[in-house]
Amino acid sequence: MLSDELFSSVCGPPIAANTAISKDVGIYAHTLTPTWAVKASFKKSSAPVHCLALSDSHVYAAQDQKAHVHVYSRARGNQEALVPFQERIRCIALAGDVLVLGTAEGRLILWETCTGRQITTPPCHVQAVSCIAVSPHHVLSASDDSNINVWSLPRLLEPGQDIGHEPDRTLSNHRGAITDLVLGPGSNPETNLCVSASKDKTCILWNYQTGQVLRTLLFPTAPLCISLDPCARALFVSSEDRSLYLVEFYGDKPLLGARSAELASIVMQINSPLGVADEDAGAASCMAVSYDGTSIVTGHAKGKILKWNLIDNSHPTELANLNASITNLAFAPLLSEKQNSQAATVIKPNQSQRQYTLTTQLQGDLNQGTRFDQMLNTNGFSDETIAQALASFGASAPSS
Incomplete structure (x- = not known):
């Protein structure tokens, strides 16, 4: 049975004098299923919101009000490196072997x-x-300037490329600081979806490749x-008044697609929350959705993790109380992508x-035959090749 592994981070001083919780632990690895338990912990970290990233082998945590990133080894359970930068880090994200800060x-x-x-x-x-x-x-x-910039990752990483130019496009419909940003899993240019939340009490659904x-979506309080x-x-939204909202895109009244009855320019008012967290938990600063989509885990300012x-x-159930503000929640990937190689260590950046x-480290059989070799x-032709050819002929539309 696959086990959901959830990583959480805390930031700030302890809320109460609780000796049962270690003061120097900043990142926890929990098992959500089949039972809730602390699997591992990483010390000496204080990562604010949007400052935690996971890979198959490492945990990256940018530090609060500092220009440092702590790198932890998931296999050994200790801190592997402290990486300094020239400017204070506000957020991080991981794209393969590239950490974007x-x-x-x-x-x-x-x-x-x-x-x-x-x-x-x-800048x-x-x-x-x-x-x-x-x-x-x-x-x-x-950014806090209410704008969203879209960059081409291969263009940024191209060797010898001058990156002094502007981003591909800028999304600028918000009127307040951006509080969160998520991308859909699709890669089709016509259906690329991203959702942004802002202090102007709105969430905007974008096709970020076309702008x-x-x-x-308009909410009673800021998401x-x-x-x-x-x-x-569907979209899950947690707002300042501790409410959790569920917005379905393709329900009885679709918001997206050809079946949508309203124009995209019409603002949709969202008033009915899915539930409200207790006052002693505080507002949620982070959330994570399970891989089967049946449960949501939220981290709150007063130290509680609710499911x-x-x-x-x-009504949400309390999973843990970490006695400090919960700033990040992230599920570790259940199934890793197949890779023929894996970097042995993390190399600190060097601009000069x-x-x-x-x-x-090379992994797997590198001499395995390709489909062309087969x-x-x-x-003659193999059964697989003939089946694929027949399927392609059957799927092609007849010419007029």
Whole structure:
């Protein structure tokens, strides 16, 4: 049975004098299923909101009001490195082996963790970068200046490329600081979805490749954290008044797609919450949705981690009280992508270096035959090739 592993981080002083909770632990690894338990802990960290990133082998945590990133080894359970930067870090996100950092000066820093290569953009925002979202091909940076910049990740990483130019496009419909930003799982340019939350009490659904506004959602109070369900068919929003909202995109009255009865320019008012957290928990500053989409875990300013069950829509249950403000929640990937190599260690960034050395560990059988080799070694056409050809002919539309 696969076990959901949930990482949480805390920031700030202890709320109460609780000797049962260690004061120097800043990051926890919990098991959510089949039972809730603390699996591992990492010390000497104080990561604010949007400052925690996970890989298969490491945990990255930017420190509060500092220009440092702590790197922890998940296998050994200890701190592996302390990486300094030139500016204070406000948010981070991980795109493969590249850690993307947003600074208080409005810049983006891209650190290639397997080689130490570092790329720094000019100030792309007039205020601090508040949150970052990444896909295999794009980086989206949101700021306190209410704008969202869309960057091409391959263009930023291209060797010898001058990155002094502007981002691909800017999304600028918000009128307040951006509090959270999430991307849908799709990669089709026509259906690329991202959702931004702002202090102007709205969430906007975008096609971030075209810059088109798909829908604007208005809430009674400012949304603080948002998350999409695993299939990007619904949006979960937690607001300042401790309310949790569920917005379905393709319900009885679809908000998106051809069946939507209203124009995209019409603002949708959202008034009915899915539930409200207790006052002693405080507002949620972060959330995570389980991989099966049946439950939501929220982290609150007063140290509590709550679980919301979507099957019976019951009152949230308290999973833990970490006695400090919960700032980040993230599920570790259940199934890792198959890779033929894995970097052995994390290399600290070095801007002055012009040549980089990659040390990696090869994995799996590198001499396995390709599909072309299989066709060469087969007499005639194989059954698989014939089946694929017949399927392609059947799927093709007849010409007029």
